[in-house]
Each structure stands twice: as structure tokens, then as C-alpha cells.
Amino acid sequence: MEKYSVLMSLYQKENPEYLRSALESMINQTVQPDEIVLVEDGPLTDELYNVVGEYEDKFPELFNVLVLEKNQGLGLALNAGLKVCRNELVARMDTDDIAVSDRCEKQLRFFENDPQLTILGGQIEEFITSPDKVVGRRVVSQTDAELKEFMKKRCPFNHMTVMFRKSDVIKAGNYKDWFWNEDYYLWIRLALEGCKFANLPDTLVHTRVGADMYQRRGGNKYFKSEIGIQKLMLEKHMIGFSTFVANSVKRLIVEKLMPNKVRGWVFRKFARE
Structure with a gap:
């Protein structure tokens, strides 16, 4: 091979x-x-x-x-x-x-x-x-x-x-x-x-993975990185504005507004089997 x-x-x-x-x-x-x-x-x-x-x-x-x-x-x-x-x-x-x-x-x-x-x-x-x-x-x-x-x-x-x-x-x-x-x-x-x-x-x-891995998927630096990716896809016409807004709002809620323990539950419930 x-x-x-x-x-x-x-x-x-x-x-x-x-x-x-x-x-x-x-x-x-x-x-x-x-x-x-x-x-x-x-x-x-x-x-x-x-x-x-x-x-x-x-x-x-x-x-x-x-x-x-x-x-x-x-x-x-x-x-x-x-x-x-x-x-x-x-x-x-x-x-x-x-x-x-x-x-x-x-x-x-x-x-x-x-x-x-x-x-x-x-x-x-x-x-x-x-x-x-x-x-x-x-x-x-x-x-x-x-x-x-x-x-x-x-x-x-x-x-x-x-x-x-x-x-x-x-x-x-x-x-x-x-x-x-x-x-x-x-x-x-x-x-x-x-x-x-x-x-x-x-x-x-x-x-x-660490026991707190899902909880750590948050914070301002992580959020900025994620939004930067969304902006890039918008600029390259890979996504439309409505998708950009929807993706950004979801990330704002999960990565910045949610307490760590709740964020961990959300990742386990919706991003994993």
C-alpha cells in the first residue's frame, strides 16, 4: 500500500x-x-x-x-x-x-x-x-x-x-x-x-478528554475565534447573513452567557452521542 x-x-x-x-x-x-x-x-x-x-x-x-x-x-x-x-x-x-x-x-x-x-x-x-x-x-x-x-x-x-x-x-x-x-x-x-x-x-x-472539557469550550477568546470563523465563511460566500447571525447567536449563548456546568450539559446533550 x-x-x-x-x-x-x-x-x-x-x-x-x-x-x-x-x-x-x-x-x-x-x-x-x-x-x-x-x-x-x-x-x-x-x-x-x-x-x-x-x-x-x-x-x-x-x-x-x-x-x-x-x-x-x-x-x-x-x-x-x-x-x-x-x-x-x-x-x-x-x-x-x-x-x-x-x-x-x-x-x-x-x-x-x-x-x-x-x-x-x-x-x-x-x-x-x-x-x-x-x-x-x-x-x-x-x-x-x-x-x-x-x-x-x-x-x-x-x-x-x-x-x-x-x-x-x-x-x-x-x-x-x-x-x-x-x-x-x-x-x-x-x-x-x-x-x-x-x-x-x-x-x-x-x-x-478531561472531566471538564465541555465546560471549558467558552470564554471571550474562544468566542472571538469562533466568530472569526463565521465571518470568514460569510466573506467567502460560503454562508448567508441569516446563517451567520444564527450561528453567532448560538455561540454567544453557549460560549459566553451560559455557566460552565450548563455549557457542559449542552455539549454532551447536543454535540455528542
């Missing part, structure tokens, strides 16, 4: 054991990656350096560690990492999640059958303590037409599940900085380039 790269970004606040689990899940794919590009986004803790060094020593041909002297944030870290990926197909993965063992094989087979496809994601199951204790499942649409419609209201991909063609992402401007929405911003630019989208119906990644 076609060779592929894995792109991951790591910063100092992450958990060494979670990182180990994430790396193991990608190394042990039924179709192993050709390389894992791990971006060190600024200085790390000794514990994280130890884990990275351990895997570099065990798999010297597999790991490509890119060191950024200062923390750049996810968008710019991924921008730098993607540039050094040596393969056309690139799988994104977070450093605290666990991929299912045949995730990449399923995605590679789908790309084989659709040479026009740019990006392919899938579903996620969320957990707090153990992957077999699911607390939520984020379900996204599957076909290109459905996803282009879905993205007018919500982010169309689970970022940690996607595999994409590097050349198309570079052509669209690569990852850029946009607080909490680096991925959504990229998907919008890919859509404007006419790129083809798809999601698998399968769960591809078990996603680790």
Missing part, C-alpha cells in the same frame, strides 16, 4: 504516559507508517524528552523529530512539521489519544479507490479514564456534499482522525495560527480550493 507519514505536535504540558500510548497506537498500525514526524513545540519536560528519546533509539528509521526552540502553538507547529513530511499521504494524530489498530489501513484503502479525494477522517469515541468507558461520541457526516453543508454550522472533521494529501494542503496555504480553530480554518480553505472531502463511518480514534 502507499507509504504515509504521521504528523504529531508535542508541548510541555502533555502527559508522558499518554504520549507513549499514542505513539504505540500508531507504531502498531496494521499498515505501519513510513515515518512519524514529531514536532517538539518549544522546550519539554525531562519526562517527555525521555519518552521521545526512547522511541528515537528504538525506531531510528521511523522517527523524525523537529525541534522548535519556542512554543509556536498548534497551527504553526503543524505547518512546520508538514513541510518535512516525506510522503504525499499524511495522517494527523494527537499525542494523548489512541488510534484503533486498523485506522490507517482503512484510510489508505479508501484513498486507493478515490484518487480525487483530498482528506478523509472518521468518527471518535471520547473517554476520561479508559477507552472502553466511552463518555461521548462525536459523529460527523460522510459524503463530500454532506460535509460541505455540515461545515456551514460546525467543524466537519474530527481533526485527530484525518489523513490528507500533503500537496493539496500546501496549495491551500498549509496550517495557520487560529486559536482553537486551526483545523476548521484549513478545512474552509480546502473547500474554497474545490477539494473533495469524506469521512468513514467507523470510529478511528479513542479521544482522551
